Amino acid sequence: MNARNELIDQPVRHEAAAHPAPLWREALRQAFVKLDPRQLMRQPVMLLVEITAxxxxxxxxxxGQAVATGVAVQIALWLWFTVLFANFAEALAEGRGKARADSLKAGSQGLIARRQVAPGQYEGIAASRLRRGDVVRVEAGxxxxxxxxxxxGIAAVNEAAITGESAPVIRESGGDRSAVTxxxxxxxxxxxxxxxxxxxxxxxxxxxxLVEGARRQKTPNEVALDILLIGLSLIFLLxxxxxxxFARFSGGExxxxxxxxxxxxxxxxxxxxLLSAIGIAGMDRLVRLNVIAKSGRAVEAAGxxxxxxxxxxxxxxxxxxxxxxxxKSPGVSGQALAQGALLASLADDTPEGKSIVEYLRNLHPMPEPARDRLTVVPFSAETRLSGVDWEGHVYRKGAVDAVLGFLxxxxxxxxxxxxxxxxxxxxxxxxxxxxxxxxxxxxxxxLKDVVKPGIRERFAELRRLGIRTVMVTGDNPLTAAAIAxxxxxxxxxxxxxPEKKLARIRQEQADGRLVAMCGDGANDAPALAQADVxxxxxxGTQAAREAANLVDLDSDPTKLLDVVQVGKELLVTRGALTTFSVANDVAKYFAILPALFSGIYPQLGVLNLMGLASPQSAILSAIVFNALIIVALIPLALRGVRVEAADAASxxxxxxxxxxxxxxxxxxxGIKLIDLLLTAVGLA
Incomplete structure (x- = not known):
């Protein structure tokens, strides 16, 4: 039974860039949906704020409350706003990847596969019913x-639905390019x-x-930070x-x-x-790099x-x-060598042949005959020569011994x-x-291996971040040293x-260092499994993909450098905003404690360093600031703190x-400005 797939590729784009208004509206709706205590269980601090609200x-x-009803209502409203703003930050972070997830889901719904039931015989089956080990036949289109x-088989595959790149790639049985997605x-x-x-x-x-934040598992760092925040909350609750x-003992209330x-x-x-939003946004940056993380631990380890x-x-x-x-040879002009090399390479479609043509076109522009007028002599493993015959002239290039034998x-x-x-x-x-x-x-x-432009600068930047780079190559030591x-x-x-790679990784880990590695072949699998990242x-091969904890959909080995950057940004952003959050409390002591005890201990008025208008104004201003600062920091949480090239101490x-x-x-x-505003409009 031959069942053809009828679905077409869905365009991949980020909803935030294409339709910003719907993203904000959906995030606002989700902010109210997330008020459900069952959802807030993932954020214990905000669950506590919801209970107090x-x-x-x-x-x-x-x-009979000692506080004016109007002030109490304002405090209650701002407490609810605090929870809503936190939910909004999380929903906004989730929404940045939701459009991509919806596109990916749409592309796989209703897909029919042709499963092999016997050699040359196939049956139509829903793709969702396929299991590991099933064999399917896929044809053009x-x-x-x-x-x-x-x-x-061998075929060109368009991976745009996954990677965003429209240029087809070749996939074939055997070798290191046999895996398909x-x-x-x-x-x-x-x-x-x-x-x-x-x-x-x-x-x-x-x-x-990964892009649906609600299903994202918390990383070990997040779990540890959650435990710290819960501990601090319990201390302050006590x-x-x-x-x-204490107030009643002092004769007050x-x-x-x-x-x-x-x-x-x-x-x-x-x-x-903001903790959840920071984590989701960090993973979203990883998705935008087209890297799939099998565990959050790998991303944190990258940092x-x-x-x-x-x-x-x-x-x-x-x-x-x-x-x-x-x-050039003695007695030969540079122009003659350039013309001979160009003509010998014009019909050579190998990367090496194309690089010779590109080099000569830039260095010695010259007239080129039409390709249909050339008699092409393709490269073969037997002759190790290639070239053309043109207007009675014979042009050849190839390995040293092959050309000498030809001459x-x-x-x-x-x-x-x-x-x-x-x-x-x-x-x-x-x-x-x-x-x-x-x-x-x-x-x-x-002909030589050409180092990619800018790679030296990237390694220098990693060195300033305290990261040591090790080049792995099968070349002999002399060649390897020159490239290094x-x-x-x-x-x-x-x-x-494979044994050398594995031994080096184990040695580095034994010395207390975290190690990252990239690879694509089956011989890389042991080292990929041993590396922290x-x-x-x-x-690449299925063995490599199963051994690694990160998979790059673009198959770009230099992506490892970007993954390290994302990991560092994630860790630094959490640390920076945690520092900011804890430091915030100092000012609130000076705002709220004098206001609370002003009637019992008037001497505490000297702590009112901000000169706040009244106890009601002081407390309301602190609550308003507490809510608004979350809104102010949402862009930073989503964007991440920029990591500059510097050591850890810097x-x-x-x-x-x-x-x-x-x-x-x-x-x-902030509290002083809010106090002035509330007093001016008569809200406190």
Whole structure:
């Protein structure tokens, strides 16, 4: 039975950028939905604020209160606003990824797969019913129904629905490019795919779960911070509970509404209200990089990584050897060598051949014959030559021995300058190619691994952050050292084997360091599993993807550097806003405590450093500031604190200065301004 897939790819875009108004409206609606105590259980501090808001609301209807009803109602309203603002921050963070999740869901609904029941026989089945080990056939124009590994065939696959990149990629059985992702489209030929994930376990399912904040699991750092916030809240609850007996012992009485207000302003509501939003926004930044995290621990570990193991090919270098220089034979003009090399490479569609053409076009622009007028001699493993015949002339390029054999020459007959250059290229780890025309040796082309632009600067920035980089390569030590020096890495593992990689990671971990590594082959799986942060390429082998705790859908090894940056931003943002939240409490002592005890101990009036108008105004101003500061910090929580290239001590000093000192000063200024406003409009 042949069942064709009828769905088309859904455009991938972020709702926040395309339709900002609906995002804000939905977040506002969700802020009220999240008032459900069952949902607030995930945020214990805000659950405490909701309980106090409910108590204050009830106290507004109790007669005989020492506080004016109007002031009590205002305090109750601002307590509810505090909870709503925290819920709004979380809903806004969740909404940034919801559009992408909806798009991914839409692309997989109703998808029909062709499951193999016998060789050459297939049955139509809903993709949601596929199980690990099932084999499906996917033809041109059809969507791949689930994550799997190609066991037969070769085809171009459009992964735009997952990665956002429209250029098709080649997937084939065997090798390190055999893995395919569900919800991507085959655009040519056909594939036989063995499904590798049960429903709910695929890359698509993980991505949807990751961008839907409600289903995001808390990371160990968040759990620890939650425990700290709960502990502080219990301490302040105990402190506030003892104030009333103390006041009565002194012959006075404290209004319950004021005690509730004091409790809310003292507990760390700022970080308590923003903690979930910070985590969701951090994971959203990871999703925007097209990286799937199998655990939140991996993202946090990325922020503390001290050693990065990076594969040379494709990460530090472009992967394909490129033309970097040419040297002519004695008696040959540079123009003749350039023309011969260009003509010998015009029909060469390999990356190396294209790089020679690009190099010469930039260096020696010259007329080029139409390709249909050339007789192409393609490269073959037997001849190790390629070139063209044109208007009776013969142009060839290839390996040294192959060209010498084509010309009927020996190594000893090479001109001395050319022989020395060939030896120098080989010793530096490059590849020499000889060029000839009409039986004459024109010169040599130097092909080499080219270090990616800007990679040296990125490594220098990581070094300033205290992260050491280690290049992993199968090259010999001499070649590896040359590339390492050019790229600016700190250390090299040459002639790398799986055992060498694993041993190095274990050694670093034994010395107390967190290690990150990226890889795509089955031989990388042991090291990926051992590393604290293992980033696998999505187009790599199934073994690598299963061993890693992060999967890059774009299959870009340099993404590991961005993951480290996201991890650091996540940790620094939490730390900065926690510092700000705790520092806030100092000003509130000076605002609320003198107001509470002014009738019992008039001497405490000297602590009213802000010169607040009245006890009612002081307490109401502190409550209003407590609510509004959450709103003011929402953009920072979503964007994250920028991590500059500096060591840990410098970052700590900077955050203490900005967020510690800022947390002390901001409430003094904010509460005083709110007090002036409330007094001016007669609300207190």
């Amino acid at each position: 409910l108590m204050t609301t009830l106290l507004c209807f109790v007669p 059809e969507l791949i129904p689930g994550d799997g590994e190609v066991i037969e 569900g919800n991507t489209r085959v655009v040519s030929d056909w594939l036989l795919v063995r499904i590798s994930a049960n429903p709910g376990e695929s890359t698509l399912d993980r991505m949807i779960a 402190v506030v509970a003892t104030l009333q007996p 404290l209004p319950l509404v004021f005690l509730v207000a004091l409790l809310v302003t003292l507990v760390p509501t700022t970080i308590g209200g 503390d990584v001290q050693v990065l193991l990076l594969d040379k090919t494709g990460t530090i270098t472009f992967g394909n050897r490129r033309c970097s220089a040419m040297l 009927g020459l020996t190594r000893e007959q090479l001109p001395e300058p050319l022989a020395r250059e060939i030896e120098r290229i080989a010793q530096s780890g490059g590849t020499p190619l000889l060029v000839c025309a009409d039986g004459q040796l024109l010169g040599v082309i130097h 020096a050019e790229a600016g890495v700190d250390d090299v593992i040459a002639e790398a084997t 293992g980033l696998a390429m999505n187009d 970052l700590l000093r900077r955050n203490l200065l900005i967020y510690g000192l800022g947390g002390l000063v901001a409430p003094f200024v």
